[in-house]
Amino acid sequence: MASLFKKKTVDDVIKEQSKELRSTQRQITRDRTALEKQEKQMELEIKKMAKSGNKEACKILAKQLVQLRKQKNRTYATMQAVNKKMDPQKTLKTMQDFQKENMKMGMTEDMINDTLDDIFDESGDEEESQDIVNQVLDEIGIEISGKMVRAPAAGKNVPGATAASSKGATISDDEIERQLRALGVD
CATH class of the missing domain: 1.20.58 (Methane Monooxygenase Hydroxylase; Chain G, domain 1)
Known part of the structure; x- marks a missing residue:
């Protein structure tokens, strides 16, 4: 000062x-x-x-x-x-x-x-800042901690991903809905 x-x-x-x-x-x-x-x-x-x-x-x-x-x-x-x-x-x-x-x-x-x-x-300013960021993201519908950990990685873990890419075919609506339910999105 x-x-x-x-x-x-x-x-x-x-x-x-x-x-x-x-x-x-x-x-x-x-x-x-x-x-x-x-x-x-x-x-x-x-x-x-x-x-x-x-x-x-x-x-x-x-x-x-x-x-x-x-x-x-x-x-x-x-x-x-x-x-x-x-x-x-x-x-x-x-x-x-x-x-x-x-x-x-x-x-x-x-x-x-x-x-x-x-x-x-x-005094915990960093924790408080992270809590505020999480709250804002929750309010706009993005949850970082829980759902991102359970999200499957692209490639081998996604059922039909290799088949779709090798066949050149498109994924059906039923397959997309099944994958969204697996992610927990309604």
Whole structure:
């Protein structure tokens, strides 16, 4: 039985995961860079508002700056979490374990199929097939086992066969009926 899953090599899976990891890292780096730019702009804006004496605007911008820095710190934590989860050695071990178990499952499946095939072959399929053939032949009026054994062979055993062939005469209807009765055909 064919496997339902497309088999991937360990190297293929590692390449895919590495590609996804690099893509995620680039996106996090871009986000972090954008946050750093916003942070610098806010710091400049806070200084500008402080020089102009607008304390209320400074407080609002300072709160936004604190939120921005927290967000930036979360990106660092996210990056560390991704690196920890995507440890290539752990991934490689997991994939090797998966591949080993997949091979075991395939071998087990083959053994089960072979065993089932052996069981079904030994279960009397040939006898059952012969019984079906005999039943069909009986239904259409041909009995193989009983009547064919009792049928006389052509030649010496058939009374009048040699006489008819040597004389060139035809066999009479009475002779044919007698031979059919001897065969058991009514």
